[in-house]
Amino acid sequence: xxxxxxxxxxEIYEMIKDYNKILIAGCDGCCQPPRSINEAKVLGQLLExxxxxxxxxxxxxxITVLRQCDDRIAATxxxxxxxxxxxxxxxxxxxxxVMLNKIVENIITYPAQNSMYGGVQNAGENYFIQYCxxxxxxxLGETGGVCPIAGCxxxxxxxxxxxxxxxxxxxxxxxxxxxWIEIYKRLKKFNRLDLFKIYRPARDYRSATSPAYIPINKxxxxxxxxxxxxx
Amino acid sequence: MAKRxxxxxxxxxxxxxxxxxxxxxxxxxxxxxxxxxVIHSAKEMKKTDRIIAANVTDGPQGDAYMCSLVPSFVVQxxxxxxxxxxxxxxxxxxxxxxxxxLGGALLGLKNILVLTGDHTALxxxxxxxxxxxxxxxxxxxxxxxxxxxxxxxxxxxxxDGKIEMNYGCxxxxxxxxxxxxPEILKVGxxxxxxxxxxxxxxxxxxxxxxxxxxxxxxxxxxxxxGVFPMKSYGIAWYFDKYIPGVSVxxxxxxxxxxxxxxxxxxxxxxxxxxDKVNVEFFVPFIEEIKKNSKASGxxxxxxxxxxxxxxxxxxxxDYAKNYY
Numbered sequence: 339x340x341x342x343x344x345x346x347x348x349e350i351y352e353m354i355k356d357y358n359k360i361l362i363a364g365c366d367g368c369c370q371p372p373r374s375i376n377e378a379k380v381l382g383q384l385l386e387x388x389x390x391x392x393x394x395x396x397x398x399x400x401i402t403v404l405r406q407c408d409d410r411i412a413a414t415x416x417x418x419x420x421x422x423x424x425x426x427x428x429x430x431x432x433x434x435x436v437m438l439n440k441i442v443e444n445i446i447t448y449p450a451q452n453s454m455y456g457g458v459q460n461a462g463e464n465y466f467i468q469y470c471x472x473x474x475x476x477x478l479g480e481t482g483g484v485c486p487i488a489g490c491x492x493x494x495x496x497x498x499x500x501x502x503x504x505x506x507x508x509x510x511x512x513x514x515x516x517x518w519i520e521i522y523k524r525l526k527k528f529n530r531l532d533l534f535k536i537y538r539p540a541r542d543y544r545s546a547t548s549p550a551y552i553p554i555n556k557x558x559x560x561x562x563x564x565x566x567x568x569x
Numbered sequence: 570m571a572k573r574x575x576x577x578x579x580x581x582x583x584x585x586x587x588x589x590x591x592x593x594x595x596x597x598x599x600x601x602x603x604x605x606x607v608i609h610s611a612k613e614m615k616k617t618d619r620i621i622a623a624n625v626t627d628g629p630q631g632d633a634y635m636c637s638l639v640p641s642f643v644v645q646x647x648x649x650x651x652x653x654x655x656x657x658x659x660x661x662x663x664x665x666x667x668x669x670x671l672g673g674a675l676l677g678l679k680n681i682l683v684l685t686g687d688h689t690a691l692x693x694x695x696x697x698x699x700x701x702x703x704x705x706x707x708x709x710x711x712x713x714x715x716x717x718x719x720x721x722x723x724x725x726x727x728x729d730g731k732i733e734m735n736y737g738c739x740x741x742x743x744x745x746x747x748x749x750x751p752e753i754l755k756v757g758x759x760x761x762x763x764x765x766x767x768x769x770x771x772x773x774x775x776x777x778x779x780x781x782x783x784x785x786x787x788x789x790x791x792x793x794x795g796v797f798p799m800k801s802y803g804i805a806w807y808f809d810k811y812i813p814g815v816s817v818x819x820x821x822x823x824x825x826x827x828x829x830x831x832x833x834x835x836x837x838x839x840x841x842x843x844d845k846v847n848v849e850f851f852v853p854f855i856e857e858i859k860k861n862s863k864a865s866g867x868x869x870x871x872x873x874x875x876x877x878x879x880x881x882x883x884x885x886x887d888y889a890k891n892y893y
Contacts, residue, residue: 491690492685492688492701494704495704496705496754496758498755499685499689499704500685501687502748502814503743503814504811508688508691508813519748519751522750522751535757537707539707539710540722
C-alpha cells in the first residue's frame with residue numbers, strides 16, 4: 339500500500355485560492371488510509387469553508403478514479419469533467435498527481451497529499467509500517483526477511499550500529515526495533531548466522547538513480563534470437 | 570594479506586607493546602577562541618607524557634560542529650600531539666569521504682577512527698538529510714583500498730604518492746546478554762576490512778568491560794577501552810540520560826552530586842571533591858583493566874578535564890615522550 343498523509347488545509351487552500359471552480363479527485367487505488375469519494379467530498383467542504391472565511395465563493399465537485407496512475411482509466415474518468423473546471427485537486431499519491439498533469443494538459447492538478455512510503459498495516463497495530471523502500475537492490479534473502487534499508491534509520495548494510503540499546507533504535511527515542519537485532523534473531527533462529535557475518539559491500543546506487551526508466555519487454559518470443567544466430 | 574605497517578605513533582606504540590592512553594577533543598560550534606581552548610587541552614595531554622594521541626570528534630550526537638579534519642591538522646601542528654581523526658559516515662558520501670581522506674593524508678594525519686555517527690534526528694539540525702552512502706564497515710573497505718591498494722572505492726588509481734595511515738573502529742561494550750553476539754560479529758566484519766585498532770564506547774561496569782574485551786580479543790586487534798571521568802554532575806547526568814546504551818552507576822552519580830552540593834560556592838573545594846570521586850572510581854578501574862584484561866590501552870574521554878590527567882595517569886610509565 340502507498341501510505342499518504344493529507345496536507346494541512348491551509349497549504350492546499352494556498353495552492354488553489356485563485357480559482358473559483360475546482361474538481362477534487364479521489365483515488366480508489368492503493369492509497370492508505372482511503373482517499374476515495376468520501377474523502378474528496380470532505381476536502382471540498384473544508385476548502386469551501388476556508389474560502390468563505392476569506393470572503394470567497396468556491397465551487398467544487400468531488401469525483402473518484404479507479405486508479406489515477408493508470409493513464410487510460412484516469413483519462414476516461416477525468417476528461418468528461420475538465421472543461422468546466424479551472425483546476426484539479428488530487429487525493430492520490432504523487433504518481434496520480436503527475437499522471438493527471440500529463441493527461442489533462444490545459445489545467446493544473448494540485449496535490450492534497452504527501453506520499454510517505456510503501457507500507458503495511460498489521461492487525462492490532464495502530465501504525466502504517468514501512469517494510470520496503472523499493473530500493474532496487476533486494477537484500478531480504480540474506481537478512482531473514484527483515485529489511486535493513488527500510489527498517490534501519492541509517493539504511494545500514496552491515497549493522498547494528500552503536501545507536502541500538504536493548505534491541506531498540508536511537509531514532510524515535512528507543513521505541514522502535516533495531517532492524518539489525520531483528521535480523522540477528524531471525525538468522526540465529528534458522529541457524530544462519532553465516533549470513534549475518536558476511537560483509538556486504540556498498541550499494542550500487544545506479545539502480546536507484548532518478549528518474550528511473552525500466553524498459554518494458556513486450557516481446558516474449560525467442561524466434562528473433564534464433565534468426566540472428568542463423569546469420 | 571600482510572599486516573599493514575604502523576604508520577602512526579599510536580600504532581607504533583601499540584606494536585611496541587606499551588599500554589597506551591588516548592584523549593579526546595571536541596571542537597563544537599567554535600572558531601578561533603574555541604580552537605585555542607582545544608589546542609590548550611591537546612597541549613595538556615602532551616604534557617602528561619602518557620597520552621600518545623588525541624581523538625578529534627566529528628559532530629557527536631549528530632550536532633552541527635566544526636569539521637574534524639581541520640582541527641585534527643591544527644592540533645598536530647600547534648600542540649604537536651598526534652590526532653585520531655574521527656570521521657562519521659553520516660554526512661558524506663563515498664566521493665566526499667575519499668576526497669577528505671586524501672586531503673587529510675596531505676595534511677599529515679595518521680589515524681582515522683571510523684564511525685557511523687549519531688543520526689541527525691538526535692542532533693541540533695534534525696531536519697537534515699542523512700547520507701550513509703557507505704556504512705562504517707564499507708568506509709573501512711574504502712580506507713583499505715586507499716591505503717593498501719592506492720585506489721578509490723571503484724578501483725580508480727590514486728595517481729601519485731602512497732597514503733600512510735592507520736584506521737580503527739569503535740565497539741560498544743554495553744551491548745550485553747543476547748545483544749553482545751551481533752556486536753562482536755559486526756566488529757568481525759570490520760576486522761575483515763583491515764582495521765588497525767579498536768576504541769570502545771565507555772563502560773562503567775568492570776565485569777562488563779572485561780568480558781567484552783575478552784570476547785573482542787579473538788580478533789587479535791589492539792583494544793583501547795573507553796573511560797569517561799566526569800568533571801561535573803551535569804555532564805554525568807547528560808551522559809547517563811542521552812548517550813545510547815551508557816548508564817552511569819547510581820553510586821557514582823550520587824557521589825558527584827554530593828561533591829557539588831557539599832562545596833557550593835567554593836570552587837577549588839568543589840573541584841577537589843569532584844576529582845576525588847573520579848580518582849577513587851577510575852584509578853582502580855584502569856588498574857584492573859590493565860592487569861586483568863587483554864586491553865592494550867585506555868581511551869580517556871574526559872573532554873576539557875585536563876586537571877585529572879596527573880592523578881589518573883602518573884603511576885604509569887611515561888612511554889609517550891619517546892614518540893612525540
